[in-house]
Structures are given as C-alpha cells and as structure tokens.
Amino acid sequence: MNQFFAALVLIVAGGFLSLVCARQQTFSKGIAVLLISAGCLWGLVYAMTQLLGAHNHFTTFQYLNIFALTCKIDGLSAFFLVVIFMVCLLAAIYSFHYMGHSLSPVKDAANYFFFGLLIASMALVVTAANMITFMLSWEIMSLSSFFLVIYNYHLPENRRAGYLYFVFSHVGAMFIFAGFGIIYKYTGNFGFGAMTALPETAKVWAFFLFFVGFGSKAGMFPFHVWLPHAHPAAPSHISAVMSGVMIKTGIYGILRIYMLLDLPAPVFGYFVVAAGVVSGILGVVYALGQTDIKRLLAYSSVENIGIILIGMGMGMVGVSSHNPLMAVLGFSGAVFHVLNHAMFKSLLFMGAGMVLHKTGTRSIDALGGLLKSMKITGMAFIIGSLAICGLPPFNGFAGEFFIYMGSFKGIGLDQAPFAMSIVAIVSLAVIGGLALACFTRVVGIVFQGEPRTKAAQNVKETGSTMLFSMGMLAAGCIIIGIFPRFFFTMCLTAVSALNLGYARIPVTPFELMTGHITFAAFVFLLVVLVVAGVRSFFYRNKPVFRSGTWGCGFTQPTVKMQYTGSSYAFDIIGFFRPAAPLTEYHPPVTGRFPQKTHYKSHVADIAERHMDSAVVRPVLYLFDKLRWIQHGDIHLYIGYILLAIILLLFFI
Amino acid sequence: MILDTVDTLSSLVLLSVLFAFGSSRIPALIKVIAFQGVVVSIVPFFIGHDMGTGGMVFTAATLVIRGILIPLSLHIAIKKVAIQRDVSPVIGYHASIFCGLALIVAATVISRRLNIPSISDAQLLFPTAISLLVTGMFLLMARRNAIAMVIGYIMLENGIYLMGTTFSVRALHIVEFGILLDVLAGVMIMAIILQNIKQTFDDVDTTLLRTLKE
Incomplete structure (x- = not known):
C-alpha cells in the first residue's frame, strides 16, 4: 500500500x-x-x-x-x-x-x-x-x-x-x-461493511439514488447532457482521460454499491438493462448526427456506457435467476468492456486531438483526405474505430462477445429474464450496426476522400510522443483482440471480488471461449494475408493509376462532389426522428441558373431539450421567488448565521 | 458565596460589555475592547491551572495581541479611513443596553441548562463566556459602522476564549493561538477592506454594501 x-x-x-x-x-x-x-x-x-x-x-x-x-x-x-x-x-x-x-x-x-x-x-x-x-x-x-x-x-x-x-x-x-x-x-457508521443488513425498502431507495448519482458521472442517458459539452472543451488528452477513465468511476460506483448492498431482487437487473439499452441506442444515434468530431466521440461514450450497463444488468439478472455462468459472463464482459473502451476511446480522442492540433478545426465536414498526410494517426484512428464497432479481431469484439454470451445464457430462462436477454441481444446488435455506420462516417469523411477546406490541406503529423501514445494504444487494441485470455483472467479476478457467492468461478469454459476468439482472429488474419497475396499476384504486371478520390470520371471534379457527414447519416437519423429531432435550414434551389445556397442541419438531443423546460425553468422560478433572502444587508446575513447556530444548538 | 478573583474579572468583563453597548464613539469603543481583551487574557492566571513556561508565554502573547496589537491596528485604521467617528447604531444606545442586560440574563439561564463541567469554581465564568458570544453577535448586527462590527467580532472571539478556559489546559493554548492568529489576520484584512469600502463609497457604512447585490 x-x-x-x-x-x-x-x-x-x-x-x-x-x-x-x-x-x-x-x-x-x-x-x-x-x-x-x-x-x-x-x-x-x-x-x-x-x-x-x-x-x-x-x-x-x-x-x-x-x-x-x-x-x-x-x-x-x-x-x-x-x-x-x-x-x-x-x-x-x-x-x-x-x-x-x-x-x-x-x-x-x-x-x-x-x-x-x-x-x-x-x-x-x-x-x-x-x-x-x-x-x-x-x-x-x-x-x-x-x-x-x-x-x-x-x-x-x-x-x-x-x-x-x-x-x-x-x-x-x-x-x-x-x-x-x-x-x-x-x-x-461510515464504513462500507454491514450494508447488507439494511431493510429492503431502504436498499431500494439507496440503490436508485446511487444509480442516478453514479449514472450522471458515467454519462447514462438522461444525465449525459454534460458530456458532449465538456469533452470538446477540454484539451484532447484530458478528454481522453475523462471519457476513457473518469466516467468509468461511475460504473465502478454502481458495481461497488451493488456488491455492498447485496440485491437479489431481479427488478434491479431489468432496470439496469433498460437504462443501458436506452443509453446505448440513443447515444449512438446522437453520435451519428454530430458534426463536431469530439462531440461525436462524447456521444459514443454514452453508447459504450450503455453497453457496459447492459453487461452489468445481464450479470444482475444472472445472479437473481441463479445462473452463475450468465452472471459471471455479464459482469466480466462489462468489466472487460470498461478496459477496452478506456483503450479505444482514449485512442480515438488522441487521434481527434492530433487532427485538431494540426488542422485547427473539429468540424468533420471541413476535413478530408487526412489519411494521405497523417498515416500513423489515420491507421491508429481506423484501428480504434474498428475496435469501438466491436469488429474482430480487435478488443471491442472480445468484450462485447462475452456480454453476448451472457445474454444468450439467459435465453434458457423463463418469462422476464428471457425477455430481458432477448432485448439485450437485439439492442446490442442494433448498437453495433449503428456504431459501424457512425464510425465509417467519421473515418470516411475525415480521413478519406479529398480535403474539403484549406484547413485539411498540407498538414503534417509531428510530435513523437503523441504518435507513441496512439501507437501503444492501437497495439493494445490488437493484442487484447487476438489474445484475450490473459486480460479476461484479470476481469474474472475483478468479478470474483464482487462476492457473488460462487466459491470458485470455473475457468475452463471461459478459456474455451477465449481460445475460440484467438483462433478466429488468426483465421481472419490468414484470410486477409491470402487476399492481399492474391491481389498483388494478379496486379503484378499491370500499371496502377492514382487519381483523386470520388473522381468518378468527371472532367472537372471538385471537392464538393463528395459525400458529407450529414448526407451520409441522413437516412438513419431520419428513422430515429422522434428521439433525435432534426432541424434543417436551407433556402430552396430555384430557377435554371440557381444562386448560391447553403445547407445547415442540427440534431437536437431530447434530454437536453426537455431538461430546459422540465428542470431548469421550474428550478429557476423557485429560486427567483427566494431571491429576497439575498437581501444585500450584511446585518441580516449575520442574523441568518445566528439563527442557524441557535437552531443547531437547541434542536439537534 | 466567596467572591474570588475570576468572578471579579468576569463581572468586569460584563460591565465592559454594557459599556460597549452604550458608547457612541469609535475611539471609546476601541478602548473598551482593549480593556476587555486585557481582562479576558489574564483570566487563565487565576483560574487554577498549573501553567508551565509554555503556557505563560502563550498567555502573555495572547495578552499582547488582544490588549495592544488589535486595538492599535484598529486605531490606525480609523486614523486612516474614517472621518465619521459615530458607530451609527441600528438599535439605539438605551435599547442596546437594555438588550445587553436581557442577553446576559438569557446567557446565564442557558449556561445553567447546558450544564458543562467546568474546572474552575468560579460561578460567573461560564455565563460570561456565553454572554460575550451572544453580545458580540448582537453588536455585529446592531451597528452599521464597519469598525464597530469588527469590534463585535473580536468580542465574540473573546467569548470563545473564555469558554475555552473553562475546559482544559493542554489543548487550549494551541487551539486558541490558532484562532487568535486568525482574528489578527481578519482584522488586518478588514482594515484593507475598510479602505476599499471607504474609497468606493466615501463612507464606512456597511448598508452601502447593499448596492453590490446582484
């Protein structure tokens, strides 16, 4: 110590x-x-x-x-x-x-x-x-x-x-x-022991209070409003730490309290899964609608917190329905995803930071073609994006795989646990698909194509320490993705501290699963190598031309002929319109020789929008009514102090 | 009831409180608080603690700070800033004295009720301590002049000190010394703030601070 x-x-x-x-x-x-x-x-x-x-x-x-x-x-x-x-x-x-x-x-x-x-x-x-x-x-x-x-x-x-x-x-x-x-x-007493002795109603109250408190730190759905504002404001390495690690202390808090309170009732598990599903899906939908790269990553953190909550919720359902394998898989998957998300999210924030540092803009639609000038950053960012989408052979896949496995174990149960497992599986799949759309959008717009504005032209990546950190994290994502066994054992140790009551967690089934992941990753790499070999074999003696991306045979291509971030995401955002209201401003194009026009869109966050009318205004109204307390007269203030002392002395 | 030294000193303190309530000029108030500071700081000599050299030194230092340093700096402060020597009361002088008497009675009643074990035989010590606390607070509330308010604050602190003497010997000096340094620093800061108030409002009337309200 x-x-x-x-x-x-x-x-x-x-x-x-x-x-x-x-x-x-x-x-x-x-x-x-x-x-x-x-x-x-x-x-x-x-x-x-x-x-x-x-x-x-x-x-x-x-x-x-x-x-x-x-x-x-x-x-x-x-x-x-x-x-x-x-x-x-x-x-x-x-x-x-x-x-x-x-x-x-x-x-x-x-x-x-x-x-x-x-x-x-x-x-x-x-x-x-x-x-x-x-x-x-x-x-x-x-x-x-x-x-x-x-x-x-x-x-x-x-x-x-x-x-x-x-x-x-x-x-x-x-x-x-x-x-x-x-x-x-x-x-x-102030100790953490003896909480199990609480009466049931007190436990329920305490758990929900803690859940809201820790959830607001973790960035769970209705309490996530600060994330997309705070992360872009902070310097990038700080965003990496805040988004990668600090919000996980909220997750830690929920896990610790769950362990200390010892809550066997199934309703807590359902509640956590539901919160996770909402955060996960809405987080990624809002991420799709963002035009600021760091705001996008912040919303993606909301999504990943959702995934972690789903894992934890499945673990709790497993505990309440006496299914040890499901419980261990759910919790360890969640904890594993904590590690993985910390890695790839800080990698992505560092990549975004490099882009911001060199181009001076965070707007996705102002960038483009950066892969050509920033090779290492680009590759690291792509690795991070693949990992965050949960694709093999990267670490995101390994973490989500265990949560999926845990959820599948719940299918054998009856009624409510069964329904929750199905919900978890389906929403994990939806989240994964949307995350893929979201990150292909970022990578496609920012790193591929042609530079859209001057800011993205003639940039160079410099700063060896920045490249070093990103390289290490990218390597970490690959290593965990291919050899998850060691890291998964770490997670099992962490979960065994939860005192789930299983004297000894059987290791064999998990070793089997991690072995499968490693095997699949190797097969995947082999296929990639073979395809690359075949390609270079067939292209051996053929001349290869390089021309601008999205040239499409135009004689006068301009950079404006590329997909923009907003157009790429438009269809998906349109589908989620009730939860993510889209407002567009553009003067219509008229006449045979139309004048200049512009297009601007904004995806509103319903939590943010309703927070204003549901919370901020009533609170402001209330405190406006109490303004007379701030009288401005110092004698009255001293009187308040005296009153407080008297009250404390005689009534407490 | 045998009249011992501590009780005599306590009654002097109580008298000084009433005097402070009745005085209309700042210089007189400063003299009263200096007197009160001296009396309060020599109480430990008579209370029957067996004081070591360290205790002596601490008490002597307290005496110097309470009896000389603080009144002196207040004196300098009024020399520097205040043209207005009036304490400008919120509650009038006669009413103040009457309130002071009522507060002393109330403090005596409360001190009986609190029933805190005292190491001294003195009857008046604990009631005096409490009355100093309450009257200091009263002075803070009932005077508009900033320096009079500082004096109220010092009176309150004297009360804390007297309260401390009734408990134990060992921890007293260290804790008390810490508090005293706080007060000294507070008085210094107050002098600076006074100057600022004076510069801004051309007066040291604290009701003018109301204009700073948002």
Whole structure:
C-alpha cells in the first residue's frame, strides 16, 4: 500500500512542481510529464501485481481516528487502477507535444497540476473503503476535472460547458450523498461493511439514488447532457482521460454499491438493462448526427456506457435467476468492456486531438483526405474505430462477445429474464450496426476522400510522443483482440471480488471461449494475408493509376462532389426522428441558373431539450421567488448565521 | 458565596460589555475592547491551572495581541479611513443596553441548562463566556459602522476564549493561538477592506454594501 501512495504522491508532486516552476515553460512541462508518467507506471505495476497475486490481496490503510480515511485494494479496485494508470500514463506522455507553448505559462502549469490531482483522486475513489474517503476523493475528482474542462476559459462556450459540468457533477454528488445518508441512518457508521443488513425498502431507495448519482458521472442517458459539452472543451488528452477513465468511476460506483448492498431482487437487473439499452441506442444515434468530431466521440461514450450497463444488468439478472455462468459472463464482459473502451476511446480522442492540433478545426465536414498526410494517426484512428464497432479481431469484439454470451445464457430462462436477454441481444446488435455506420462516417469523411477546406490541406503529423501514445494504444487494441485470455483472467479476478457467492468461478469454459476468439482472429488474419497475396499476384504486371478520390470520371471534379457527414447519416437519423429531432435550414434551389445556397442541419438531443423546460425553468422560478433572502444587508446575513447556530444548538 | 478573583474579572468583563453597548464613539469603543481583551487574557492566571513556561508565554502573547496589537491596528485604521467617528447604531444606545442586560440574563439561564463541567469554581465564568458570544453577535448586527462590527467580532472571539478556559489546559493554548492568529489576520484584512469600502463609497457604512447585490 505504501507503494501505491508513493506513486500518488509522485503524480501530485509532478503537477505541483510544474506549477512552481511555471516560468521555464519547457522544463515545467517536462518535469510534470516525467513525474506523472513515472508515478502512473509505478502505480500500474503495483496494481498489476495486486491483481495477478495468487491470493486476493486486501490491504487496508488508515489515517486519522474520528473521521478515518481508509483505503483498501481488492480485485475490483486493482482492475480499475490498472485501467486508470494505463490510460493516464499514455495521456501524460501524449500531452508533452500536444500542449504547445501557450501565451500564459501558468495556465499550462495549472492544467498539469489539476491533471495530477485528477489522476490521484480517481485512484483514491476506486480504493476508498469508507464513505468519507469516497466522497472526499469524489469531490476532488469532480473539481479538478472541472478546472481541466475550463482550460480555455477565455471562450464563453467553454465556460458554459464548465458550468454545465459543474452543476451536473454536483447534483450527482448530492444524490450519492443522499444514498450514503440513508445507509448511515441504519448502520450508524461510515464504513462500507454491514450494508447488507439494511431493510429492503431502504436498499431500494439507496440503490436508485446511487444509480442516478453514479449514472450522471458515467454519462447514462438522461444525465449525459454534460458530456458532449465538456469533452470538446477540454484539451484532447484530458478528454481522453475523462471519457476513457473518469466516467468509468461511475460504473465502478454502481458495481461497488451493488456488491455492498447485496440485491437479489431481479427488478434491479431489468432496470439496469433498460437504462443501458436506452443509453446505448440513443447515444449512438446522437453520435451519428454530430458534426463536431469530439462531440461525436462524447456521444459514443454514452453508447459504450450503455453497453457496459447492459453487461452489468445481464450479470444482475444472472445472479437473481441463479445462473452463475450468465452472471459471471455479464459482469466480466462489462468489466472487460470498461478496459477496452478506456483503450479505444482514449485512442480515438488522441487521434481527434492530433487532427485538431494540426488542422485547427473539429468540424468533420471541413476535413478530408487526412489519411494521405497523417498515416500513423489515420491507421491508429481506423484501428480504434474498428475496435469501438466491436469488429474482430480487435478488443471491442472480445468484450462485447462475452456480454453476448451472457445474454444468450439467459435465453434458457423463463418469462422476464428471457425477455430481458432477448432485448439485450437485439439492442446490442442494433448498437453495433449503428456504431459501424457512425464510425465509417467519421473515418470516411475525415480521413478519406479529398480535403474539403484549406484547413485539411498540407498538414503534417509531428510530435513523437503523441504518435507513441496512439501507437501503444492501437497495439493494445490488437493484442487484447487476438489474445484475450490473459486480460479476461484479470476481469474474472475483478468479478470474483464482487462476492457473488460462487466459491470458485470455473475457468475452463471461459478459456474455451477465449481460445475460440484467438483462433478466429488468426483465421481472419490468414484470410486477409491470402487476399492481399492474391491481389498483388494478379496486379503484378499491370500499371496502377492514382487519381483523386470520388473522381468518378468527371472532367472537372471538385471537392464538393463528395459525400458529407450529414448526407451520409441522413437516412438513419431520419428513422430515429422522434428521439433525435432534426432541424434543417436551407433556402430552396430555384430557377435554371440557381444562386448560391447553403445547407445547415442540427440534431437536437431530447434530454437536453426537455431538461430546459422540465428542470431548469421550474428550478429557476423557485429560486427567483427566494431571491429576497439575498437581501444585500450584511446585518441580516449575520442574523441568518445566528439563527442557524441557535437552531443547531437547541434542536439537534 | 466567596467572591474570588475570576468572578471579579468576569463581572468586569460584563460591565465592559454594557459599556460597549452604550458608547457612541469609535475611539471609546476601541478602548473598551482593549480593556476587555486585557481582562479576558489574564483570566487563565487565576483560574487554577498549573501553567508551565509554555503556557505563560502563550498567555502573555495572547495578552499582547488582544490588549495592544488589535486595538492599535484598529486605531490606525480609523486614523486612516474614517472621518465619521459615530458607530451609527441600528438599535439605539438605551435599547442596546437594555438588550445587553436581557442577553446576559438569557446567557446565564442557558449556561445553567447546558450544564458543562467546568474546572474552575468560579460561578460567573461560564455565563460570561456565553454572554460575550451572544453580545458580540448582537453588536455585529446592531451597528452599521464597519469598525464597530469588527469590534463585535473580536468580542465574540473573546467569548470563545473564555469558554475555552473553562475546559482544559493542554489543548487550549494551541487551539486558541490558532484562532487568535486568525482574528489578527481578519482584522488586518478588514482594515484593507475598510479602505476599499471607504474609497468606493466615501463612507464606512456597511448598508452601502447593499448596492453590490446582484
């Protein structure tokens, strides 16, 4: 445990030193990257040894007596620690070249300072073993990420995004507080033990409060509104960490609470599956409608959180219907997808960051043809896209495969569990298909075809640390996709910490499945190699011409003859019109020699749209009525304080 | 009832409270609070703690800060900023004195009810502490002049200190010293803010701060 804290101290010290010597910009950046990545590496190695240790290694650390701060590492914590430290390590390395020399050095240094705090607090969130430690690190995590989001605070839309994120994370935290409050009322101490003794109704209340609180951090459907605003506002390595790792702390919270509360009733499982299905499908539909590449990736995170929730829900259904195999498959599939999503989503954000860094625009329809000028970025982005669509032989497939398998195990059950399994399978398939459409759109528009605007012309990919991080993540996606056995064992260790009551999880069936995946991946690679060989054999002596993409034999092709992102997605968005209202503005084309015209479309998010009328306005109305409390007279304020003290003294 | 030294000191403190309520000029108020600070800080000498050298030093330092530093800095502050020497009361002087008496009675009743074990035999010590807390708060609310409000705040702090002396010896000095430093810093900051208020509004009347309301 001391090693773990030493690593955290190193990470925070890195950020702090960067702040101290902010004047020497390169040195400040260098020392921050060096210390943060060293700390992450140390933490990663430590978490791996904990996870792979022969016995589940419980370590407890206690500090202070009355409000004790307690940390404990079990399988689940160690697994999340591995994910956190791995992604943060690569993000820190990536940031070295991504963070150029800005005009105010203190801003960059502060960015590293809060980055260090964010990593340390995330690590503490997943190891916290009592309510106080948990809430303390949860708040530090929310606040430090808020400061990271408003890095470019001189832009009003970024300040707005930061404000939105601040409100969401704190309303979420309030729900979590309320949940802990209910538990504290019955157990009377701040520890995580003894929650199973709660009466049933209290458990139900607590679970739903936690579900809303953690769901808003994870970006579950109606509470995801902050994601598409906050992720584009933050610098790309921060978006990678936030989307790849930080939102997973919400998933961790739900898993941990499920484990602690011990909820056998099937309704929780159904509820989680339903939430997952809604998030998954709507997330990907909204992703399809986006024109900003980072907003698109943010919505895609909503989708993947949906997939993870479906997996967890299937696990819960498995537990409640006494089907060990289904439970283990569901939970471990969900946990596996946490790892996978952390990898490919941070890869994609880093790729988007490279594009943004070199072209200066996030708009998909302004880019094009980048694969020719940015080979490594393009390949890495394509690998990430294939992985996120769940195609073999990449890691996304391996994770979703286990969730599918778990759902198929549920088909043998009767009535409600059966129906839920079918719903899960069908919606997973729908999500996969839509994700494929979404990411072919991104890759096709951004990386293929011809440059649509000047921004996308003559770009070069530079920055070795950025390329290194993306290369590592892309390699990771392939390795996990081909050899999932080792990683799946990690997931099983994490799931066994959930105390599902199965003394020993049988390993053989899972080894068989992972073996099949590896075999299939090899067959796939073999087919690819054979096809490539055949192709080069037949083209051996034939001349090959290269011309512009989408030339189609026109004599005067222009770049405007290409598909745009909006046109590609139009049909699918049209189908989902009730959930994703599309508004278009374009003056009609008239006459034989039409004048210039334009087209603009916008896909509205129904959660965002209804949030305004259903939540924001009533709340504003209410607080407007209470404005007289802010009287402006300092004497009255002192009176309020006195009143509060008297009330506390005599009534509590 | 034997009249011991602590009770005498406590009654002096109570008198100073009433005096503070009745004084209309800031300089007089500062003198009263300096007197009160001195009296409050010498209470630990008579309370029957066996004080070591450290305790002596701490108490002496408290005396210096309470009796000299804080009144002096307030004095400098009014020299610098305030033309207006009037405390500008929200509640009039006679009414204030009457309220002060009522508050002291109420504090005595409350201190009986709270029933906190005291290490001293002094009868008046605990009621005095509570009355200082309440009257300090009252002064904060009932005066518009910013410096008078600072003095109310210091009175409140004196109350906390007296309350502390009734408990234990060991932790007292460290905690108290921390609080005292806070107050000192607070007074310094207040002096700066006073200057700003003065510059902006040409007055130190705190009701003018209402215009800052959104």
